[in-house]
Amino acid sequence: MIDQQQLIEKISQYAGTITLYSKKATKLFRHALVDTITNTVSVQSDGKIFVATGDIPAMWLRDSTFQVLPYLHLAKEIPEIQTFLHGVIQQQLTYIHHDPYANAFNKDTNGAHFSEDQSNIPISDLVWERKFEIDSLCAPLYLAFLLYEKTGYKAHLTADFWQVVDQILDVFITEQHHERSPYYFQRTNCPSSDTLPNGGYGAPVQYTGMVWSGFRPSDDACVYGYFIPGNLFIVSVLKQLLTILPESYTEMQRKMTVLLAEIQKGVQEFGEMTVEGEIVYAYEVDGYGNQLFMDDANVPSLLSLPFLQFCNIDEPLYLSTRNQALSTNNPFYYKGKYLAGIGSPHTPENYVWPIALAMEGLTSQNVSEIKAKIDLICATDAGTNQCHEGVFVDDPTQYTREWFSWSNMTFCQLVFHYLANNKSE
Numbered sequence: 001m002i003d004q005q006q007l008i009e010k011i012s013q014y015a016g017t018i019t020l021y022s023k024k025a026t027k028l029f030r031h032a033l034v035d036t037i038t039n040t041v042s043v044q045s046d047g048k049i050f051v052a053t054g055d056i057p058a059m060w061l062r063d064s065t066f067q068v069l070p071y072l073h074l075a076k077e078i079p080e081i082q083t084f085l086h087g088v089i090q091q092q093l094t095y096i097h098h099d100p101y102a103n104a105f106n107k108d109t110n111g112a113h114f115s116e117d118q119s120n121i122p123i124s125d126l127v128w129e130r131k132f133e134i135d136s137l138c139a140p141l142y143l144a145f146l147l148y149e150k151t152g153y154k155a156h157l158t159a160d161f162w163q164v165v166d167q168i169l170d171v172f173i174t175e176q177h178h179e180r181s182p183y184y185f186q187r188t189n190c191p192s193s194d195t196l197p198n199g200g201y202g203a204p205v206q207y208t209g210m211v212w213s214g215f216r217p218s219d220d221a222c223v224y225g226y227f228i229p230g231n232l233f234i235v236s237v238l239k240q241l242l243t244i245l246p247e248s249y250t251e252m253q254r255k256m257t258v259l260l261a262e263i264q265k266g267v268q269e270f271g272e273m274t275v276e277g278e279i280v281y282a283y284e285v286d287g288y289g290n291q292l293f294m295d296d297a298n299v300p301s302l303l304s305l306p307f308l309q310f311c312n313i314d315e316p317l318y319l320s321t322r323n324q325a326l327s328t329n330n331p332f333y334y335k336g337k338y339l340a341g342i343g344s345p346h347t348p349e350n351y352v353w354p355i356a357l358a359m360e361g362l363t364s365q366n367v368s369e370i371k372a373k374i375d376l377i378c379a380t381d382a383g384t385n386q387c388h389e390g391v392f393v394d395d396p397t398q399y400t401r402e403w404f405s406w407s408n409m410t411f412c413q414l415v416f417h418y419l420a421n422n423k424s425e
Contacts, residue, residue: 001047002084008038010078011071020415021371024378029415031385032408036067040405042107048094049087050107054405058112058128060104061092062217063406065139066299070412075151082153085143089156092140093164095126100171101183103136103219104128118186118200132183132214134175134230135300137168138237142308145240162249165241169255172234176262178205178212178225185214193220193345206287209266217298218346224286228271229300231263232281236310272317275329280321281305294332295325296344297353297390299410303342306363313363322363336393338380343390347400351390354380354407358414370418377411387411 015030042050051064068088075081095105101119104127106112111125119130144161148154174181184200196202196214205212205225211234213227238260245253273282273291281302282291295302302321306313313319325342327333332343334350342356343349354377361373377387380396387408389401401407 002043002049002080002087004037004041004043007078007080007084008034010080011037011074014074014077018415018419020374020418022375022378025374025415028378028381028385028387029412032387033070033412036405036409037071040067043087044091047087048091049084050091051088052107052405053104054403055401058104058106059091059095061095061136062103062133062139062299064088064092065143066413067405067409069143069146070409070416072146072150073416075153082147082151085147086153086156089140089144089147089161092143093161096137096140097164097167099124099127099130100137100167101132102127102130103133103215104131114187116188118184120182120184129219130185131219132175132185133217133219134172134211134213134227135217135233137171138230138233138300141165141168141237141241142233145237145244148244149240157244162246162252166252166255169252169259172211172259173255175212176209176259177207178202181212183214196221203286204288208270208285208287209262210270210287211263216296217300218296218344220296220344220346222284223292224284224290226266226270226285226287228267228281228283228285229302229305231267231271232305232310233300233308235260235263235267236308240309275324276327278320278324279317280324281317293324293329295330295342296332296346297342297356297359298344298346299355299359301325301342301356301359303356303363304359307359313365326360334393338396339376339391339393347390348392350393351400352393353390354387355410358410361414362410362417365421367418367422370414370421374411374414374418377414 012034015033020026040052051059053060053063071081106128109125113128123130185196186200187195202225210226210231212225213230238256270285271282275293283294284292302325305311311318334343334352339352341352343351357373361370380391382397388399389404392398
């Protein structure tokens with residue numbers, strides 16, 4: 001079990017050794033790096049690590065992954081980081097085993113959730129929200145693989161870990177045929193984006209080989225049930241896991257291999273479209289011919305595909321998709337007096353997300369471009385020393401969410417990326 005106070009002190013000391021090219025960038029980085037470990041993390045009595053998203057007292061499987069992922073950069077200097085990340089993964093796997101269709105969980109069985117929510121099973125007192133999002137199941141596996149890949153640590157890759165992986169695979173296989181799935185989700189007295197149509201089952205889909213998702217990583221409902229960035233995240237994670245899967249797990253290997261092939265075939269047949277003469281990945285499709293092109297700041301996104309290790313940054317289909325995502329052909333690309341970038345239907349029109357600005361830099365190896373994104377995020381924090389959710393393009397003093405740990409830590413990830421690419425710093 002980690003000593004949280006000792007780890008805070010070590011991370012704070014480490015942060016103090018990083019001096020960037022400007023006082024503002026240095027200050028924001030140092031604050032953000034220490035803020036998450038200090039104010040969102042709770043060490044449970046069993047050694048598992050609860051990570052609150054920030055201003056909401058619940059733990060999202062996806063958010064928590066990207067909140068702690070940058071700490072991998074400190075693992076060489078601070079070996080306790082490995083135990084810390086192991087504890088986060090253990091907590092995530094416990095939640096998934098409890099309910100693989102839920103996206104966010106309470107610290108304990110306190111029953112905090114939307115009381116009017118209805119689903120195919122009673123919503124547990126441990127569950128904050130039961131919105132099925134395929135990226136929620138991918139993110140902890142991505143973290144688990146990177147912990148091993150970057151450090152060689154493998155104490156978390158136990159039989160229990162592989163049991164949860166198998167549970168996740170079974171859910172994905174079930175949701176390849178959503179019409180047979182028992183899952184539904186309905187919320188009353190809410191925006192349409194917070195619930196699923198068609199009696200809670202979502203808009204009709206036809207089999208494609210891809211995995212159905214009720215909601216996007218923004219927690220907004222999918223318009224069409226096959227969310228392409230999420231399916232490509234599954235592809236990335238399955239390829240990673242196949243390289244470390246013990247040889248004795250032959251049936252799991254078969255499941256992974258078949259699922260991987262079916263998703264890839266489905267994306268190739270249904271998940272590509274043409275925008276302004278360029279072949280790009282769609283954002284969502286339904287298998288009936290309906291396709292939606294857009295991109296959302298929340299990860300996984302089309303913009304983030306190289307960051308998720310799905311493809312290289314110079315892959316032609318990615319480059320054409322990126323080009324269109326960072327244009328007005330993406331209805332959630334906004335440009336104003338101070339900011340230009342990707343926002344989200346989850347926040348008001350003309351609000352750009354620092355997470356998306358950081359992701360532009362994280363999917364580039366051009367040092368000038370990376371530095372420009374750092375500077376832009378620093379210049380639009382409204383003097384709060386926090387990276388917000390969305391920032392109004394014409395007035396950075398107007399923003400959503402005072403405290404959003406995922407945004408802070410994606411900024412830290414960007415700084416580490418800058419340091420890795422700029423050897424003079």
